[in-house]
Amino acid sequence: MFLSNSSLFSVVKAQVKFKINAYNGLIYSLIILQVLGILLGGNAGSSGTSINSTTISLNTSTNDVSFILVSLLAISVGNLLTTKAYRYDDFSFVATRLSSNIANFIVLFIFSCFAGVTTYFSGYVMRLILHFKSTSEFVDSSSIFNNPSSFLLTIVAIITMLWLFSSIGYIAGILFQMHKLFFFGAVVIVVMLLMTGTWIRISESIFVENGSLLILIMKVIIITILLLATSTAISNRLGVRT
């Protein structure tokens, strides 16, 4: 019999609060990578052609470089949360493996939200610089005000993608923590799939064959939840603190 009973919700809430405060140093890395993305990502795509003896070049600027760098950070952070040093933080609480996992997923989601919104808006810094610097003609592009749904969907897509990448890092980390062989086994399976072309077909059906961004978002969320559920199931077999 205990003097107080903690619910799963209150334990998760306490763990999330603690983790958010403890790991906020990763914002440093995020800022560095986004600045790097702004510096490197002036032109995400450049197309050129010639018609009637006129050479036409179209430089499209997006924040893809920032997005790719932040995605790599998301994988690393997901992986990092499964390392012993970070898992041992959970022993400061009266918690279960389930509550720790849920807390980690929520923390990853919160960081993905912050990273997603800042990644999207980091593109505007680049735009402002180019707007005043470039001598080329500008092509009309949709703004937040005249196409708010596209703006919102893109931000949600970035957030869900980052959450997916962090969950990939998380499951990879869990496998590595269980046994190094499991991790390398998973890597071998992925490489084998790459060679057989199965991976390409799977990726195509998930990421390519989408009618709209909303469908892509839904698919990404489902995959992320599946990955996180699998990680939870696997991590239940992890040993206690040694």
Added chain:
Amino acid sequence: MSVTSIALLVGLLPLIIGVGIVLYLVKKVNFKSKFRLNKFIIIIYFSLLIACGVIYEIIPKETNVEKLSGEELIQLQTENNSFQKSLLKLEDNKLNQKFLKEEWTHEIKGNTLSLEYNGNDPYSTGVVVEWMDTTDQKIEGKVYRTNINVYGLNLDQKLPLHNMEWTGNQLVIHEFSAQELTFDHFSNRLYSLNQILHDEEIRMVRGQTYIHLKVPKHIEIVDSLGLQMY
């Protein structure tokens, strides 16, 4: 191992290098260090980014070129195709008059008309001849140019017209001098997501210059470059 697989693996190399850099960076920064990142700095950074977004959206911008959607490009391509069909069938009444750029008449001496092209791309121009049952020496000409759109950018106003010049019995089509057009475009959507969604299936509508000549039947046409369309 197939070529695609090798290309994929090689393509993954930069990603692996990128992962290495990020891992190094992550290790360098101790997330649990005693020095906590000041919330104030986070708020300033976040506010700065949002402010950049708001400033960019509200500053007045000179938009020079409108970008059309894939559906609009398909519409332009259809217009071009139906125009060419009608012109080749010599159906004057079905020709879209928005493509008409200039018209003229010219009287030639003798019974020969020669067509010449001055430039690098004679295929950008086609001459359609309509034989007229008349005995005079008058040649009527109409110059049309169909929609030219590259990457969704309407270039009709940006690209000069071919210049037609009469030298005696010779019609010389002069191509305009080479030029370079560069455009900057900001996309709210990620380029990689644009590719994933396949929403830009048609990227170019290559319009052509057509010269519709009404020529009396007794005049012979010398067309060494094969500019005539049938």
